[in-house]
Amino acid sequence: MKQALLIIFLFTVAAASAQTIQIAGNLKTTTGEAVPYASITLKNSLQHIITYTTSDVNGHFKLSVHDTINIQGKTIEINHLGYKKVSTVLRSGQTLYDIILEDKKINLAEVEIKSPPKIRSKNDTLSYDVGSFTKSEDRSIGDVLKRMPGIEVEESGQIKYNGKNIANLYIDGDDLLNDRYNVGTKTIPHEMVKDIEVLQNHQPIEVMRNKSISDEVAINLKIKEEAKLKMSGQAKIGGGTPNLYDLELNSILFNKKHKMLNVAKANNIGIDLSTDLTAFNAKNMLQAMDNRRPAELLSSGTASTPGLPKERYYFNESASLNANNLTNLKNGFQLKSNIGLFIDNNHLDYNSWNEVYLNNDTIRYSESQDISKKPYLANISLNLKANKKTYYFNNTLKVDLSGQKDASSLNSNNLNIGQLLRTNTYDFSNTLNYIPELKNKNILSVNWYINHYNQPQSLAITPGMNENTFNDSIPFQGINQSTEIPTWFNNVSFGYRLPKGLIKQNYLVGLISEWQHLKSDLELTQANGEQTSFAKSQNNDLYWNRHRFYINPSYEYERGPWESILSIPLAFQGITYSDENFTLQEQHKRFLFNPNWLLKYSVNSEDYIATNYSYSNQIGNINDIYRGAILTNYRNLQTNRTTLQEKDTHNVDVRYNFQRSISMLFMNVGANYSIVSANTINSLEITDNLSQTVQLPFANSTNTFSVNGGISKYIFALDLNVGLRSSWSNTRYNQFLNDQLLPFNNISFVFNPYFETRLLNQISLKYEGKGTWTTSKLISDKVNNSFPNRQINVLDQSLGLSYAPTKDMFMKISGRQLMTKQKNMEKIDYFFTDLSIRYRIDKWKVDLQLDANNLANIKSYEMYSLSANEFAYSHYQLRGRTFLFKLTVRL
Template identity: 55%
Template sequence: MMRFFCFLCCLLSVAAAWAQQRVEGSLKTESGKPVPHASVTLRNPQGRIVAFRASDAAGRFYFMLPANAISDSLRLSVNHLGYAKVDIPLTAGRNGYDITMKEKPIDLSEVEVKSRPRIDARGDTLSYDVGSFAKAEDRSIGDVLRRMPGMEVSESGQIKYNGQNISNLYIDGDDLLNDKYSIGTKTIPHAMVQKLEVLQNHQPLKVLQNKALSDRVALNLVIKDEARLKLTGQAKLGAGLPHQYDGELNTILFNKKYKMLNVAKGNNIGDDLAADFTGFNVADMRSAAGNSRPGGLLSSGTAGSPPLPKQRYYLNNSGSLNLNNLVNLKNGLQLKTNINGMIDGNDLAYNSFTELYLADDTISYTERQDIGRDPFLTDVSFAAMANEERYHFNNVLNVGYSGEMGTSALMSNEINISQRLRSRVRNFSNTLEYTPALKNSNVINLYWHLNHYNQPQQLAIAPGINEDILNQGMPFTGIHQATEIPTWFNRVTTSYRLANTAVKQRYRVGMVNEWQHLRSALRLTQQDGTALPYTGSSDNDLRWQRHQLFADGTFEYKKGRWESAVTLPLTGQRIAYRDQRFSLDEQQAHLLFNPLLRVKLMTTVEDYLSLNYAFANQMGNINGVFRGAILANYRSLLANDAALQGRHGHTVGLRYNFQRAISLLFINGGISYNRSGANTIAASIATDNIERTVLLPFENDISSFSANGGISKFIFALGATASLKASWSTSRFNQLLNDELLPFNNIAFMVEPGVEARLFGKVSITYSGAGTWTTSKLVIGEATGLVNDQRLRMVDQSVGISYSPLRNTFLRVNGRHQYTRQPTLRDISYLFADANLRHRVQQWRTDLELNITNLANITAYETYSLSANRFGYRRYQLRGRMAVLKCVFNL
């Protein structure tokens, strides 16, 4: 049986061999040389591969096929880079195929190299290769930044890295633009930039590097070598319908000795040029200097801006000049000038409806207003700096003059009113800082900041309104309110830093001086033309002084994965204020202790967990102690009847930062808790036409808790950048309204997904969304019962599709959908659409561009708002359909 079985297997093997046939061949050039490593395939009539081989070193190949395979009309294909493709049918009865390969030159212009985006991590520096993230349709470095994983660019131009605001934007290591960097991201061509560096734990002073801890993040644009050698720029000219214009001229030069970015703009298409002069960290810098400027007390309206991109509703006629020039001298001194100027004229028209919910009553306001504003801005800054390893020197002189003239016609609760608001801002400051390193490597710091600031305002209203409150029930024809708070501020500090100890130490002493003078006058024009003072209160003539002497110690320790820093400041403060008209003459002395603590644990080389704690014990300012009534706008009357406000609070925050640079994955998350108290509360008396707000002596506690997180990832398989952010917050506070103490609990939740991907080579799609859920609860005492539980739901989604039908031709269509729901009112829904067509003429170095905005011609926009016990409805006038044809000449 075993012999029989072996014999049967042999027969079957022979039969199988006879049932197959061998197809073989060779590949040679016309000169007879073999062609190795060619791709040889057999395909069926449907184009599917049924067999595959690569030619060997002698150019030979072979296949084993079933006997009946030839009748299936198989085709033999040969592919090899540098040779013409061969495609021939197999012939029945033919087993050998000797093929001559014909050489074919390679057209390099048709070769497309596809590779994964490149990113490099070295220590605390993360480098993005700009070219590997850029697309053909991109223009500025800001276009590329938006799709880099880990980066966020808001509509205002502010940049965040993994959830943290950047502190500086450098260009080849130089801070040309100061804190106003949005003009750079919108203007600098991405083709000039080789890579974007993320500087984590950034220390801007070279003399303090490795001597002081830092948790700041900065960006540095590394310019290509060839781009440093020549002056570049653009000239943009655009015109369209209805009566539209848009123009820009910019010049750019970035070399090691001289850098400049100069931009002149003008338009009436809704582009807000004031955004180019926005400083994103100005508040932080003023806080560090101890300088809190008083804001303007007067306004011409009560409605804010709609939750839309500004170009939707900004009816403008604007021009600006933005000059930024920097010179590096051979001796290490850097000179820099930043000159900003803007003139503008814009209009805003809206209707509003506001409800104030009380425990047993509801007060309503209606308003229709047309506002015309004419703001202007001039700001000049001169800086001289030397940033060396042995010392740092910096002197910045800043002079600014800006203002606004606004007129408006409004109807409030069926009363026709006209207003005129005039505001001027005069600002002068000089900051001098010198930081030398001693021979023992310890460091001294000398700092002096001097500032003068004033913002006089005048508000005129006609006819006379609210005569029962303002004019003892007698009709009158007009109101004139004037205010100003000229301010002198001075800060001088000196510090000594020990750098060679296990615990790095800095000891600092200093003084702060503040002089202010609040003057206000409220005049009522009677029917006979005489202007009389408001009888309900005298004018303000309040003089204010605040003087501080302080000393603090900062102790920093770093070992292994742990890093900690604690600051222990002790401040002696004297505040004096007086106003003879109110027999007000107060002097107070305080001893303030405001410790700060930061602990950081590096869980891996790239990830960290940080804990922050701060105790704030602060006194109020001049805005909380003036006694004379000030009409802030036609519906708000302000005054105070309390001692100087004292505030204290605890803030605790925990944050986790996760990143995998090589796989382009970035995750961040954090929680924060704040509890603060004050010895005053703002009490409001609301009637059908006016609100009177008085600061009263009453204990007031505020608490809040928030959590947030975000993830950003580049998906290599799809060539896409995807992101997701979410936040949740709850706050508890009190309001005193119409003699009722109203405790409120506000809860807000937001989720923001986003993705940008390229599909099918010529098509790309972007998506961003934001869903917001807001709830305001009026809590009865400490009970759980709720009154007037208000809920607001908003969804905002944007989709953009780009298509390149031809080389150097780009078409983009954008859609934005907004949906708002409030349970007791009708739902609101809008769909906006825009289109952009651009063609690049290479030989002329010119782009031709057609922009069509608001394709659906939506000319009115409605929205709801919810805050504590205040519900608002607004209806705004929008720009209609608009088409602009633009030529962009690359110089």
């Protein structure tokens, strides 16, 4: 730790000692008018470019160079279409230049007219002209986003810019969707959007702008003026075979005072409507507490979902309502409501087998299950906000109710089992933030977050199983497991920020309190119907309190190309927990120190290199210390025999970002190394029908090193957007298996090329591939060689061909190959083909569409998975061939 702090100090001193010279100027015409968007380059005597920039809308420009460079004799060169080129020699001591540009006549006979995609850069905002990237077959703004260089849209709908997740998606500057932007990108017609603005170094709080360093990226949809005049929407009705339906009704209004996006949907075609209610970067004050919210304790099966798009295997009956409404009030306040409702009835049919490799033995599990799931979700968010230059006020009230009922018939190792799993979630929270600017220009912040959360679960299994473990080898009728952890959480903090001076300072002090109560019952139904408790363990009745008082000073340095943020939080934490059933009464008190340091160097106006170091002390939660046995699923019995888990994590991250916005070239590369040290380890005790997980007091560490990179380029001459993403990671960790410590090494490599181009103005071709190579091996096997090295190679590639024979007709055929190779196993290879035909009748504002999916009628899918010393095979039922006809009316 001392060495880490010394390194931080030395780098900060080096950053503070770096100096730059600012060369500024104004560009004007001979008549005194400003010349915007001119190209300004600083060159040396060999005509090599030192740095460059562009003039803003008022003709101003600014160049930054190191003070080690002698500017005397260097040349500023100004280029702009319609003006004569100007070269100005710099003079020693002069940093401000007023430059006059003369008009230049252009011989129109020599001009070749082209319409390449348009992209503009101004300060930290990059603007894509939507019309320049739109193709005739596009419908929503999400279709256009997918082909913009530098922007990635993952299969889940999450958006990245040059490899970095966006923090939010705004509509004309307003946060209408609360980060649940999937419904927006799917619904908003691209015709409504003029520009897509990428906001780099984005600070969403107005009073904090230019007073705090931010490295967040957000996207803003700039709406066309004519689209703000009236409400619009769509109505869609679809039907097909076998017994398919797809319905949607939406209404859209985006003007200065009111914004709304309301969508109602229902379908049974395999489209997961719950993704419209997913927040990709949910950020609130609960993140201030490590591991605060316990995960679900119970589940009904062990198999993972197949590595396919969900619509291939999702047999559903779904309906959803997504209502987002925002009003800007006259006094500068903004009132917003977000309401989401979702219900579903779906089922999954699969069978699987697992091989677990032990010394001198291999244990095999088989599982065949038909699960029927009935989830529901209702969430309401009410928000009142004022975001002004003098203060920021925000209050958000959220209520989330959700649950699921799973009923399944299961065959495991030739034993027929019936299961019923019920889960309900109750989640209430309120967030209050008040950040005023004081008269002395310093900034005060008051934050309060309160939350109540509970997730009761119950699992019923019939008939009784593993009687030798549960019931002294006496047959019995069934098992009933129930759990719940009602939780209250409170976080109050006060901050004081000094935004002036060479080093900006911020001091935050706060108190976190947490109260939890874990209750679990494991009961057996005997042959005579009597209910008895599991004799080998008491039920859990565990009380947990955690309180943390913290002080977090942070310091920001920004000068020339250097930026640095140093956070050195210190906290005192006290934890008490007790369970009378196990005569358990413990206290845990300690200081926590979690420093974080970011250093960023801007190579020029677009490129930067950043490094981040963090060290964290993490203390476990209530899931780590319960003593009573819990049957988490029909095959896994879990308990703990250790003290509270503690983890120390060192993490180092380096990232280089390169972009040439005007030429549409974007690149990024990064590396990460982390060491996680813990005082506990999970021990697995595996038998032929049951796996028992016990947490033991044994020192354990996990080391991970990874590198990743990506490149995206638009080639104007070929109308081609091409890119490549790749990553490599190596993880070393330990696992206790049947009382033996086994060190494993997992290596993964991912290669992801893609391109999209247009041919002959009527044909579009799109390709995306993803190759994954995963290897798992035992680092040292001193006993014998019973643990073979395992490697799985997976190839997932898709090719789409679109054809527009007329301006109103669009045809698309796509194919997707999924191939899996494993040594000594038969290769698995699938190829899915889909066809879509759409005809637009503008006169009636109607679209007619026919979708034919899975033309090869593939009705089942096989996959392998690899983890440490376990190899798994799964077989899933698919939807088969479908035909769907849709009618869409633009309202």
